[in-house]
Amino acid sequence: MNDSFKAGAREGFFAFLPLSVGLVPWAIVTGVAMRSIGLSPLEAMGMNVIVFAGTAQLGTLPLIATGAPIWLIVLTALVLNLRFVIFSAAMAPVFDGQPLQRRLLSSYLLVDGVFAILSERLLKHPDKHWRWGCFIVPSVWCWALWQAFALVGVLGAGVMPSDWSLEFMATIALMVMLIPMTATRPMLVAAIAGGLGAVLLRGMPLKLGLIAGIVIGILAGFAAEHWSAPRKGASS
Amino acid sequence: MSEGAWLWITLALIGSTTILTRGSFIIPGERARLPAFAHRLLRYAPAAALAALIAPDILLDQGAFDPINPKLLAAMVVIAISLRSRNPWLPFILGMGVLLLMRKGLGW
Numbered sequence: 579m580n581d582s583f584k585a586g587a588r589e590g591f592f593a594f595l596p597l598s599v600g601l602v603p604w605a606i607v608t609g610v611a612m613r614s615i616g617l618s619p620l621e622a623m624g625m626n627v628i629v630f631a632g633t634a635q636l637g638t639l640p641l642i643a644t645g646a647p648i649w650l651i652v653l654t655a656l657v658l659n660l661r662f663v664i665f666s667a668a669m670a671p672v673f674d675g676q677p678l679q680r681r682l683l684s685s686y687l688l689v690d691g692v693f694a695i696l697s698e699r700l701l702k703h704p705d706k707h708w709r710w711g712c713f714i715v716p717s718v719w720c721w722a723l724w725q726a727f728a729l730v731g732v733l734g735a736g737v738m739p740s741d742w743s744l745e746f747m748a749t750i751a752l753m754v755m756l757i758p759m760t761a762t763r764p765m766l767v768a769a770i771a772g773g774l775g776a777v778l779l780r781g782m783p784l785k786l787g788l789i790a791g792i793v794i795g796i797l798a799g800f801a802a803e804h805w806s807a808p809r810k811g812a813s814s
Numbered sequence: 815m816s817e818g819a820w821l822w823i824t825l826a827l828i829g830s831t832t833i834l835t836r837g838s839f840i841i842p843g844e845r846a847r848l849p850a851f852a853h854r855l856l857r858y859a860p861a862a863a864l865a866a867l868i869a870p871d872i873l874l875d876q877g878a879f880d881p882i883n884p885k886l887l888a889a890m891v892v893i894a895i896s897l898r899s900r901n902p903w904l905p906f907i908l909g910m911g912v913l914l915l916m917r918k919g920l921g922w
Contacts, residue, residue, distance in 0.1 A: 596902030596903060597902070599903070599906060600906060617821075621821060621822075621825075624822070624825060625825050625828075628825050628826060628828070628829035629825065629828050629829045629832055630829070630832060631832045633867070634828060634831065634832065635828075638828055642821070642824065648820070648823070648824055648827065651824055651827075651828065652824070652827045652828060652831060655827075655828040655831045655832075656831040656834075656835070659831045659832055659835040659836075660835060661835075661859070661863045662832070662835035662836040662838075663835050663838045663839070664856050664859040664860075664863070665836070665859070665860070666835065666836055666837060666838045666839040666840050667838070667839040667848045667852070667853075667856060668853070668856050668857075668859070668860075669839075669840060670839040670840050670843065670846070670847070673840055673843065674843070674844065676843075678841070681837070681840050681841050681843060682833075682837065682841060684837075684840055685833055685836045685837030685840050685841055686832070686833055686836070686837075688836040688840070690863075690864075693860065694860055694864065697860070741917075742914065743910075743913055743914065743917060746871075746885060746888065746909070746910065746913055747906060747910060749867075749868055749871045749872065749885070749889070750888075750892055750905055750906055750909045750910070751906075752864050752867055752868050753864075753868055753889060753892050753893065753896070753905070753909075754892070754896060754902070754905050754906075755860075755864055756861060756864040756865060756868065757893060757896040757897065758896075759860065759861045759864075760861060764858070765858065765861050768858035768861045768862045768865075769861045769862065769864070769865040770865065771862070772861065772862030772863065772864075772865040772866045772869075773865035773866060773868060773869030773873075774869065775866065776865070776866035776867075776869050776870055777869050777870050777873050777874065777879070780870055780874065780877070788866050788867070791862070791865075791866035791869075792859065792862045792863045792866050793862075794862075795858060795861065795862025795863075795865060795866060796855055796856070796858045796859055796862050797855075798858075798862075799857075799858030799861065799862065800854065800855050800858060803854075
């Protein structure tokens, strides 16, 4: 652990800390939800450790509860996790020069929040020790927080007030990540198109509307960049 | 419900989708690189993905479009606060405060 690792760890941890608060109610809600479909505490925590992806966990619970065919459950999880292919491609240069076991660990730990808050500074930094510290410390923190508060939900299921809309904290956390990203016009276009696309296509089977919305948003952002670029060039 | 060994097999397969998607480009490392064109496209992925997760939650009520609802108003407050203040805790406090006030206080 050299100074560069520590500096990266400090910057990553404190940048990610406020956002990780939004994870707490989400983890609790997920813990309660897993118990509510009839998983034992051991099975619920097993799922929480093995899957470690809130959206895929919450999305597959209704299917597990109704005894849906295994291929449908796994396909749904895959679709809900598809966005990580995009994150993985964007993040890959961060792990240049790292051994395989660190890449495997990082693949297990990579979550939306760490990507959204830290990817830009991770990709810019030339020192691989700094990058490793800045990625792994907030990621492990996020994992521990997720497991601890899911356990609170698993053990406290039935005692929690279910009418406090606590799950909305997760949406607020997503918004807190999104808003700073939309400072440029193409990014704002991508967000608006992605959001409206997901709403309008919500009727598509297997939650494919979410994937379709993301693709629409990406293409809209790219198109906006393309069309605004020549004008910018002409005026300067 | 899926029972016993089948449940654990199901959970392991769900978990494998997490590792496979998150590791798709991180695990092969330098051997797998996206073309520059794809990278330019992918810069918009996080914003599009976050918005696609958020919008249905704040614009829909029980699956139907609802342009005036407590969650959307709370979301407006979150946006206004995030643009004006750098305090990282305020969006959570005020957003939940507004939602609970409307749901519990006004019975909306």
